[in-house]
Amino acid sequence: MFLAAKPKKVIPGFGLTMGFTLLYLGFIFLIPVGGLLLYTSLMSWDDFWKAVSHPQVVASYRLSFGASLTGATINLIFGSLVAWVLVRYRFPGRKIVDALVDLPFALPTAVAGIALVTLYASTGWVGQYLTLFDIKVAYSQIGVVIALTYIGLPFVVRTVQPVLEDLEAEREEASASLGASRFTTVRRVILPALLPALLTGYALAFARAVGEYGSVVFISGNMPYRTEITPLLIVSKAEQYDYQGAAAIGTVMLVAAFLLLLLINGLQWWTQRRGL
């Protein structure tokens, strides 16, 4: 009763913290991003369209988006399996394995890049065996997929893990006691409960992969029309002072990133609502 009489705003610092937050966001993020969009909007439509629809650029979209989808799909399958194994089973070294999942998130992309190309080159630890089967990974599109799989690995695992941990055992018991086989229970009870988290992880892995640069450029070989990803095209255009071309393609990537973020926020909202 006494507490009800307390002044409404005891905690100070709203103006200071909110002010600094908005100031920093504005100067380092909103104004610069606005600058890019404004720069692009000042281009004529013809110039813009020519820059973003050049066959070499279109080939790079196809590779960037295609390889990112493939990588995210591999992560969806193996990532959910890893999450399942880490949550449900006990085996020696589980904690270490669990911690290692974050490695692609903490390891600099350039280091990942040179590590992967060294592994998969025709003389590398893995590459030398793949050449026996005539599979070329380094300097091919498969190499791009490998790098993008690596970079997206933590996302599916880390979004599925907490949901799997919170899943009530009662639901599975109910399903089993009603006569469902284990396979049916997994398919009809567990999988639907995990669906929002699986999709969120998939979208996060995809979004991360589309913009990735460092881990890919070493292993891809960067051949125009074949193994050139869109971020690399932006870099080479910027290096040749073709700011307009770079800005146009950059704007396409920026819009794609915004749309993906919107999708991911929607998915996370769905996950949380499911959780209640």
Add this chain to the structure above:
Amino acid sequence: MTTDILTPVVGNPALAARWHRATDEPAWVRLILISVALGFLALFLVLPLAVVLYGAFEQGLQVWWAAVNEPDALAAIRLSLLVVLIVVPINLVFGVSAAWAIAKFEFRGKPLLISLIDMPFAISPVVVGLIFVILFGSQGWLGPWLAAHDMRIIFAVPGIVIVIAFGTMPFIARELIPLMQQQGKEEEEASLTLGASGWKTFWYVTLPNIKWGLIYGVILCNARALGEFGAVAVVSGRIRGETNTMPLHIEVLYNEYMFTAAFAVSSLLTGLALVTIVVKSFVEWLDERHRPASNTH
């Protein structure tokens, strides 16, 4: 009641086995699943890690030391550390500010603000670099003005600092926001009602509560700032000994076929990445140890 149902199961081993199996997988399925998962992780996590460390130390400690203790490598390390010393404190203040405003107050547009803070994470590092080249580059918005005043941002240290600050902006905030939201504001309110000042409350009440999350956020921000590559590649110009950060130096060495040196410098950043994930596990372990008391939902 449960015992009534269980009695026949307990008495009958075959039935008991089937009962067990109903919410668990048979041992052979478990074995296969664990093997496939570990195989996947060995291929994608352990092998790249091993190849870096093998490449770095293959020719002995002396060769490793020579590669690390070489003028260009030292210049790159010094530049990377300088950038971190500027960027991490700024992002720390930003992270604490944003988390304080978001966790302790109610206001309109809060979800939008959280999304905005997340956004640099979704933008390609290359686009981040490009944004600042267009702002400050010689043919960008402010290029002529900067040139007239004899200032350089692109192909110089300030540009590197700015793009890294942009790219690592979310990490500390993302760590602190959920943590402080979960802790609520009762403790701070108690401290303030008892007469402590706002700063004192933050220092003695809030800070001890968020200490470990904060430390992990700082270490992650630090690792990501040292490792940032795509954005720096666009704005740095790769001037040897001047604007090469550690990852750019690794790229230069690799492209010059100096693989051992490239892996030696990489091993430093790899060590830091390993420290980062160890700290994360430790923070989570602490969190779990504190959790059970409040684990009611």
